[in-house]
Amino acid sequence: MNPIAxxxxxxxxxxLLLCSPVAYVFIPxxxxxxxxxxDPAKYLLEYVGLASTWLFVVVLSIxxxxxxxPKAAIVKSLAYHRRQxxxxxxxxxxxxxxxxxxYTGSWAEFVKDWDKLFILSGILGFVLLLxxxxxxxxxxxxxxxxxxxxxxHRSAYLIMFLLIYHQxxxxxxxxxxxxxxxxxxxxxxACRLGLYAKKRYAAQASAVEGDRPSS
Amino acid sequence: xxxSKRKSWNLPESxxxxxxxxxxxxxxxxxxxxxxxxxLGSSIAHAATSGFPSKVNTDYxxxxxxxxxxxxxxxxxxxxxxxxxxxxxxxxxxxxxxxxPWEIEIKGHVANPIKIDVNELIxxxxxxxxxxxxxxxxxxxxxxxxxxxxSLSALIDLxxxxxxxxxxxxxxxxxxxxAPEQKxxxxxxxxxxxxxxxxxRNELSFLATGxxxxxxxxxxxxxxxxxxxxxxxxxxxxxxVKIEFIGRRPLNTWQALxxxxxxxxxxxxxxxxxxxWSQASERIIGAGFFSSRxxxxxxxxxxxxxxxxxxxxxLRKNY
Numbered sequence: 001m002n003p004i005a006x007x008x009x010x011x012x013x014x015x016l017l018l019c020s021p022v023a024y025v026f027i028p029x030x031x032x033x034x035x036x037x038x039d040p041a042k043y044l045l046e047y048v049g050l051a052s053t054w055l056f057v058v059v060l061s062i063x064x065x066x067x068x069x070p071k072a073a074i075v076k077s078l079a080y081h082r083r084q085x086x087x088x089x090x091x092x093x094x095x096x097x098x099x100x101x102x103y104t105g106s107w108a109e110f111v112k113d114w115d116k117l118f119i120l121s122g123i124l125g126f127v128l129l130l131x132x133x134x135x136x137x138x139x140x141x142x143x144x145x146x147x148x149x150x151x152x153h154r155s156a157y158l159i160m161f162l163l164i165y166h167q168x169x170x171x172x173x174x175x176x177x178x179x180x181x182x183x184x185x186x187x188x189x190a191c192r193l194g195l196y197a198k199k200r201y202a203a204q205a206s207a208v209e210g211d212r213p214s215s
Numbered sequence: 216x217x218x219s220k221r222k223s224w225n226l227p228e229s230x231x232x233x234x235x236x237x238x239x240x241x242x243x244x245x246x247x248x249x250x251x252x253x254x255l256g257s258s259i260a261h262a263a264t265s266g267f268p269s270k271v272n273t274d275y276x277x278x279x280x281x282x283x284x285x286x287x288x289x290x291x292x293x294x295x296x297x298x299x300x301x302x303x304x305x306x307x308x309x310x311x312x313x314x315x316p317w318e319i320e321i322k323g324h325v326a327n328p329i330k331i332d333v334n335e336l337i338x339x340x341x342x343x344x345x346x347x348x349x350x351x352x353x354x355x356x357x358x359x360x361x362x363x364x365x366s367l368s369a370l371i372d373l374x375x376x377x378x379x380x381x382x383x384x385x386x387x388x389x390x391x392x393x394a395p396e397q398k399x400x401x402x403x404x405x406x407x408x409x410x411x412x413x414x415x416r417n418e419l420s421f422l423a424t425g426x427x428x429x430x431x432x433x434x435x436x437x438x439x440x441x442x443x444x445x446x447x448x449x450x451x452x453x454x455x456v457k458i459e460f461i462g463r464r465p466l467n468t469w470q471a472l473x474x475x476x477x478x479x480x481x482x483x484x485x486x487x488x489x490x491x492w493s494q495a496s497e498r499i500i501g502a503g504f505f506s507s508r509x510x511x512x513x514x515x516x517x518x519x520x521x522x523x524x525x526x527x528x529x530l531r532k533n534y
Contacts, residue, residue, distance in 0.1 A: 034290025035302030039356060040504040105508040109496060118491040169491055172354075173472050174401040176299070 005073035014081045018088045021051040041103040046170075048099060050181075052092030053163060057185045059085045060160060064192035083136050090133035097126050118169040125162040128155050160185070264333055264438045265430035267343050269363040275346035277516065282347060282427075283358040287501045289432045293352065294453060295402060296387070296394035297434070304434045312393035314437040314454065323384075323460035326375035333424065333438045339373070340365040343424060348444035350451075351483045351515045356498045362442050363425030368416045370458075376412065380460035383415045384408075385441055385452045402468065408441065408452035409465035409479065411524075419444055419520050422455075445517040447481045478534040482525070483515035487534050 007013055025047065028036035036043045062082050065075045078085075100122075104110040113119040132153055134140070141149045168178040292304040319336060322328040337343060343363045350358045389405040391397040397404045414420065421442040424431055431437045436453025443450050449469050459465075469477035476490055485495045496508035514521050525533075 033302055034287055034305065035300070038287050038291035038301070038500045039498050039502075041506075042356070042498065044504075102505060103498070105496070105506075109493070109508060112493050112495065116488075116491055172299075173295075 002073050005077045008074060008077035009080060011081075011084075014084060018055070018084065021048070021092070041099060045096060045099045045103050048092050049096040052089055052096055053167060053181055055085055055089045055092060056159070056163060057181060059089055060156060061185055061188050064188040067192050067195055068188070087133050087136055090129045093126050093129050096122075118166065121162045121166040121169070125159050125166060128159050128162070132156065132159075264337060264424035267337055267363075267425070269343050269345045269425060269428050272344040272346050275348065277347060277349060277359070280347065280349065280359045282361050284501050285427050288358060288360055288426060289435055291358075291500060292434045293354075293448070294434055294436075295400075296397050296404070296406065298396060305432075307395065308433040310393075312390070312433055314433055317438045317456075319439060319455055319457070321370070321374050321458045321460075324377045324380035324462065325460050326377060327373065329374060336370075336439075337365070337424060340369055345425075345428065346421060348419075348421070348442060349512075349515050349517075350442075350444065350448055351497060351511065353447035353449055353477070353481070353489065353494075355489075355492055355494060355496070355511075356500055357509070357511075358500045361427050362421060362423040363428060363431075364421050364423035364439075364442070366418065367420035367422055367441070368418065370422060371412075371416060374460070376460045379462050380412055382412060382461050382464050383410045384457075384459040384461050384465035385410075385455050386457040386459075387452055387454050388456050401472070403471060405456075406452060406468045407465060408450055408467045410443065410450075411464075412460070413524055414443070414521075417521055417524065419517055445483060445514040445521045447483060449477070450481050480525075480530075480533050482521075482530065482534075483511060483513070484530055484534070485511040485513060487531055 025044065027033075028043065058078075059082060062075070062079050062085075065072070066079055069075050101110050104113075114123060132155065135144065135149065135152060144152065164178060164182055167181060168175050171177055290305050291301050292308075293301060294304045294308060297304045297307040317333045318330055319333055320328075320330040322330075331339070343365055345361050345363045347359060347361045350360050385408045387406040388394075389397060391404075396402075410420070421444075422439055423436070423442045424439050426432070426435060431440065436451075439455050440453040441451045441455065450467075464479060467477075467479060469481075470479055483494075488494050495511055497511050499506055499509055512518075
């Protein structure tokens with residue numbers, strides 16, 4: 001195992017990494033960033049939302065990375081922490097949700113925009129994340145059964161589409177940030193599908209080969 | 216006999232901003248680690264339209280409104296020519312973009328077309344005055360800004376539009392070398408805005424050359440910009456190089472980009488939501504994390520002055 005993978009394997013290192021976005025919140029304050037002071041709620045809302053999205057991209061990249069690089073030690077370390085990273089996606093999403101409440105200022109304002117796809121996609125994504133987070137423990141896996149548990153957790157892909165929409169709708173023009181954030185994930189998932197198709201094709205071909213009567 | 220009618224936006228002198236802003240600014244400069252001399256010096260060297268004393272027009276001081284902190288006015292800017300990031304514009308617009316000398320051209324269906332240096336234009340207009348206007352961005356945030364400048368209608372009187380002039384088309388500068396975002400992207404540069412001639416003649420329509428009694432900072436649209444306070448902020452085009460009096464309605468940049476979301480009129484209207492968020496209320500810039508929202512006012516509180524412009528117009532369709 002290479003040293004980076006070994007360090008990554010340590011749980012306290014992981015927790016440090018997962019908490020690091022919080023420390024970063026203080027930088028705009030120290031730098032006297034006017035964008036922060038103009039509207040701290042909006043700044044933090046967008047900031048924790050982006051942190052959640054990046055972590056989501058990381059967690060959903062793990063499976064394709066494992067398929068593509070089955071022997072890589074770093075990928076194995078990452079996969080070892082998958083559940084913790086997944087739960088941290090939810091924690092940042094929860095912060096995003098709570099700050100959104102503060103940003104709207106009142107319950108009446110809060111619920112007013114739920115009919116808009118931009119907001120609705122966020123709310124739905126959050127509810128689904130909540131369901132995944134509360135079942136992210138061994139007890140739940142046992143209770144639900146591994147097969148059903150897996151089925152439930154496949155809704156992460158539904159969340160992915162909701163999140164891409166939510167991120168894109170947030171941009172006033174173009175999709176620059178959305179492409180920045182999601183292109184690594186899209187590329188990895190596409191490679192994974194490509195690999196899957198190739199394997200299936202190879203399996204089919206060998207099956208056909210096997211059917212042929214031997215001469 | 217002239218009767219001074221006290222209007223809804225009339226206000227006592229006490230709302231005027233004073234030297235405390237200068238002090239705040241110094242403190243800010245110190246905090247970001249810049250020698251105050253360095254930045255003040257350079258901004259004065261580049262800014263046109265400085266050195267014009269501004270007299271406060273007490274008719275335009277909305278009641279009970281506290282002007283937004285100067286540091287936030289010049290540090291929170293939507294100026295897509297430089298950056299999509301509101302906090303970065305301040306830096307990027309002051310890295311070699313020259314706003315002096317600056318010529319502005321006024322042409323089209325007018326009797327007296329002119330092409331003139333902005334400083335000369337201010338002299339021609341007889342100096343500048345200060346008005347405190349509410350400023351409401353389409354992104355549901357708002358400021359209160361003490362603008363220095365002159366009324367657009369005075370300029371219209373100067374150039375004498377003919378009967379064919381129905382609209383004003385405003386264009387900003389095009390200089391991709393200084394404005395990095397103009398190099399590409401999804402926007403068709405230069406930025407364009409428009410008003411009907413009736414809107415342009417309204418007493419509120421203003422051309423600003425300063426803020427808080429100082430030359431307008433580059434990032435706020437130096438050296439001359441439009442201010443139409445009853446409309447969303449994007450209508451108030453910055454750094455104008457050309458005003459054309461034309462017969463047909465111009466296609467403004469945001470309408471061209473997203474016609475379903477941004478129209479030609481873009482009047483502040485709490486009842487017509489943006490497709491992605493509500494316009495019923497607004498965040499107040501500088502009010503802090505837990506500040507509650509303020510209800511957005513019809514025509515941003517200027518209904519008394521402008522509602523008549525839109526009689527019989529369906530504001531839901533003509534957003």
